Amino acid sequence: MAAVESVAMGDGADAAGEGRQRLELAALSAPAVLFTVGMIAFPLVYTVWLSFQSFSSTGKQSFVGLANYAKLISDNEFWHGLWVTLALYVLSLALQLVLGVWLALVLFHARRLSGVVRTLFISPFMMPPVVAGMMWLVILDPSLGAANYILTSFGLPPSDWLASPTWVIPTVALIDSWQWTPYVALIVLGGLQSLPPSVYEAAQIDGASAFKTFQRITLPLLLPTIVTATILRSVDLLRFFDIIYITTQGGPGNASNTLNIYGFRVGFEFFNIGYSSALMLTLTAIVFGAVLAFNRLRGAVAW
Amino acid sequence: MTENPISDGLLRRLNTLQLVLAGIIIMAPMAWMVLSSLKPSFEVTAYPPTLVFSPTAENYSQLIKTTPFFSYAVNSLIVTIGSAGLGLLFGIPAAFAVSWTRISWPAILTLAARMAPGTLFLLPWYVMFRQVGLIGSYTALILSHAVITLPIVIWVLLPSFDNIPRSVFEAAQVDGCSITRILWRIALPLVGSGVAVAAILAFVFSWNYFLFALVLSNGDTKTLIAAAFNFVGEGSTNWGVLMAAATLIALPPLVLATLVQRWLVAGLTLGAVKG
DSSP, X not given: OHHHHHHHHHOHHHHHHHHHHHHHHHHHHHHHHHHHIIIIIHHHHHHHHHTTEEEOTTSOEEEOTTHHHHHHHHOHHHHHHXXXXXXXXXXXXXXXXXXXXXXXXXXXXXXXXXXXXXXHHHHHHHSOHHHHHHHHHHHTOTXXXXXXXXXXXXXXXXXXXXXXXXXXXXXXXXXXXXXHHHHHHHHHHHHHHTSOTHHHHHHHHTTOOHHHHIIIIIHHHHHXXXXXXXXXXHHHHHTOOHHHHHHTTTOSTTTTOOHHHHHHHHHHTSOOHHHHHHHHHHHHHHHHHHHHHHHHHHHHHOO | OTTOHHHHHHHHXXXXXXXXXXXXXXXXXXXXXXXXXXXXXXXXXXXSOOSOOXXXXXXXXXXXXXXXXXXHHHHHHHHHHHHHHHHHHHHHHHHHHHHHHXXXXXXXXXXXXXXXXXXXXXXXXXXXXXXXXXXXXXXXXXXXXXXXXXXXXXXXXXXXXXXXXXXXXXXXXXXXXXXXXXXXXXXXXXXXXXXXXXXXHHHHHHHHOOHHHHHHOOTTTOOHHHHHHHXXXXXXXXXXXXXXXXXXXXXXXXXXXHHTHHHHHHHHTTTSSOO
């Protein structure tokens, strides 16, 4: 390879070939790059500009500087939305990581995974979140739903689920965890399958118990995979939208008004595009911050 | 563990028990959705809920009669196939160029779309598309959904292209093949399964995507997922029809995902987990 290159360097015709090669590579990525600039990069910059604007009810826009950001600080609905977003995030992530690791261990110790089991496990997160919301809306109906029937037949008190300001966030976390725990489990399973078997053999020779082996060996070795799953789920959970919009639209009252739902409604129900832009850029900063922080953590736990 | 065969067998049975339990929790809600869609209208809201009933297709026929379900489905297909096609058309050569040059910023830039909330893009798009009169057009919907499909295609194909030994390309270059020709004639046939996974994941995620169509579609171009929002409003009294709609909307992604289930999770992590 090196020899071929050094020959090519000395040859004028091949140098021209290399220039043509670079041109060809640029042409190959050009459509994707142009699309990305036009649909992602430019709109991002445009949103920043929009966040400095105020839109009146007649559609007139005027430059207001940082006023939209100043408004964030005094906007109770923003702080409430941030709280709802973080509560839903922490609750869902904790559920999905704990249950996901458990499920991964169960799958790992199963003799073999048939296609049927795999299909069953991917079904929840391959179906549209909107459909998951519709489905659970019927199951969790406070008066006629199957969930309350099951609860009461075990002598437990029924719940208002999505209709209760207190329970709506835990309920949405449950729905999202139903959908995405199998995804976390399959990622962690991939991590488990790539662990060297030798470490287990060593632990067995030392007579370590199953729990000690998991705690001292499996879990630390799995941490990079778990952090990866955390990053992937964080990105979705911090932007939570679909299931809430289809089931409660942020209600009851404003009990499930996440930042993404709030920003969407400010922008497209009240047409306050400027303020909505400021809200969404703030949320984006939160998501990027979380991804960067977990990415560093992944570096720290790598082995 | 291994020195005691009895507890070993017990552990295995306990493990199977947990697997069955997890399977039931995963399956039960979906089974309930399908069962409800097959119940006669007087039985679907019966309390206590019934498990035994004579199944009927009346909910499905009512859904098709009372809503423009078919035209929504056609809209969904146009937008989904259009955006998945665009994602493949732009993403395949881009992934190949990134794999060849190891210059990864174009691929990383597309990840911004994976991380930022959809509303962030929807605001400027709305202003831009309104200025050129594209609100409610298939063009706007396909372009916006291609923002979902492009990163999927690039990041699913990148490891596939990386896995091809460079000597294969070098041999072709010695024979005078251009890079473009190497991509279409040599590399692409070698990553056939990767392309299939990319195409199916792009289809599924475009089909499932809710937010953009909510704002950028109109009555004529509304996708099924956006129409589902109206079904919920109208279906609050008629669960059977609502669950029939839910079942039909979920069917295409579920069937397609089953085809590539083995490679699906690695593909979904956008390069974070190797399959």
